[in-house]
Amino acid sequence: MTNPALPTFEQFAAMRRYGGNTGFSLAWSPDSREIAYVTNTSGQFNVWKQPAGGGYPLQLTFFEDRSARNVAWSPDGETILFNSDVDGNEFHQLFTVPASGGAPEQLTDVKDATHVISPGAWSPDSRYIAYAANDQDRRNMNVVMRDMHSGEVTRLIETDGVFQPGAWSPDGNYLTAVETRFNADSDIFLIDVQTRNAQNLTAHEGEINYMPGPWSRQKGKHGFYYRSNDAGEHMALCYYNLKNQRRKLIDAPDWDVEFVATSRNGRYLAWAINEEGYSRLHVWDLKKDKAIKLPKIPKGVIAYMGFSPDSRQMAMLLGGPTFGEQPFVLSLKPKKWTQLTETMLDGIDEKTMVKPKLVRFPTFDGRELPAWLYKPKTVNGKAPVVLSVHGGPEAQERPLYTYFNGPLYQYLLSRGIGVLATNIRGSTGYGKSYQRLIRRDWGGGELKDEECAVKYLHSLDWVDPQRIGFIGGSFGGFSCLSCVSRLPDYWAVAVGHFGPSNLLTFVKSVPPYWRRFMKQW
Secondary structure, three states: OOOOOOOOHHHHHOEOOEOOOOOOOEEEOOOOOEEEEEEOOOOOOEEEEEEOOOOOOEEOOOOOOEEEEEEEEOOOOOEEEEEEEEOOOOOOEEEEEEOOOOOOEEOOOOOOOOEEOOOOOEOOOOOEEEEEEOOOOOOOEEEEEEEOOOOOEEEEEOOOOEEEEEEEOOOOOEEEEEEEEEOOEEEEEEEEOOOOEEEEOOOOOOOOOEEEEEEOOOOOOOEEEEEEOOOOOOOEEEEEEOOOOEEEEEEOOOOEEEEEEEOOOOOEEEEEEEEOOEEEEEEEEOOOOEEOOOOOOOOOEEEEEEEOOOOOEEEEEEEEOOEEEEEEEEEEOOEEEEEOOOOEOOOOOHHHOOOOEEEEEEOOOOOEEEEEEEOOOOOOOOEEEEEEEOOOOOOOOOOOOOOOOHHHHHHHHHOOOEEEEEOOOOOOOOOHHHHHOOOOOOOOHHHHHHHHHHHHHHOOOOEEEEEEEEEEEOHHHHHHHHHHHHOHHHOOEEEEEOOOOOHHHHHHHOOHHHHHHHHOO
């Protein structure tokens, strides 16, 4: 019989989810009074809006079989653009909905193709939208522009490759785009919207990532910020000057710069750094050339951030190890931090949940492997532990209460079962050399990493070595199958979900525009 004093798994899983499984499902209204976002409050991911200072949220779409994903609010304030798929099939179509409420309008309808937007999808005059689509050739993602008055569609980039639009220049004459050749190799293109000329600004040899960011709004400047690891192991913050085509390094920490935002008045530059899995926010006053002292922000992971059009506030999706991603607003004048929503719904006190400890342990080739160790609050004798491996594989386990891991981790911990969530070789966040170690070696070095993780658990005096389990999804599911078949003596139980069991059929079954990436894996 279940102990009534312990929360059930259903209680841990009772959470509102914000973001629609994407990182930028958040958009400001042009008057800075409201924020649009995607949430599953209704039981399905739909578009909602809410006053930026807090208040009653209003549901704008009422899908049951469709899931809304990314959102972008038109500069004239009239329309919210979003993409949506059916039952998670990832064939996204584009829709608009009146910002004041009304029936959604479907813009695209190609059943087996995907269409996705970026946060800066709208042109400054609200006349055009830019998006990526593989509607002509399923192997290639084009950059497409749609005239929202006439419905005319123009292909700005339609060559072979996987392209995604970035941001419009403030005058609307240019659009940045990124070509992704692989997870660790990309280039920035500059598109002249009138002539449709697309210039590769970062042509290079080898594997280097270049990711376009926002345009500068400072008076007299004509260029944009971007992120790149061309000068080191990690993604640095840089600036590209269009006048003289020179690049400038802004910040090169020993960790990855993940997000960049600029204020519309040209005064503020903000960026977030992934430091050992946690996000560290920086806001720089460009006029005074100094950092802004920020109010205390919950320790967690930033999934998206952007300045309000009046440049007085920042909105972000932020989550932590004991709460899910949700919208917050940071006011710069006065300095104030506002939580707009609440993710956890079923009465579990956040203080009763466990925050992980970052640990490192040696692996077979002399490297130190990072991992998050969740130890139960109470251990009587020896405790069982579950080893968790993330998907990707080029992704990262971070201290974040996601719907996929958070409820399970905390439920297990409430029953006295620990969790070791690893970042084996191939994980992102620890430099491009570490990330490359997984290439063409699935089931090789990372299997030895997992064995070293088990041996690390054996060294802990509170762990029962006879009761160690394994769980993983996607690539983690593949790792699970690999471990239980090749290292069977270590595991008391194992669960792998949606992981490939046959790499040949896996390569054949990926979406057409993924197939060029398979050569690297």
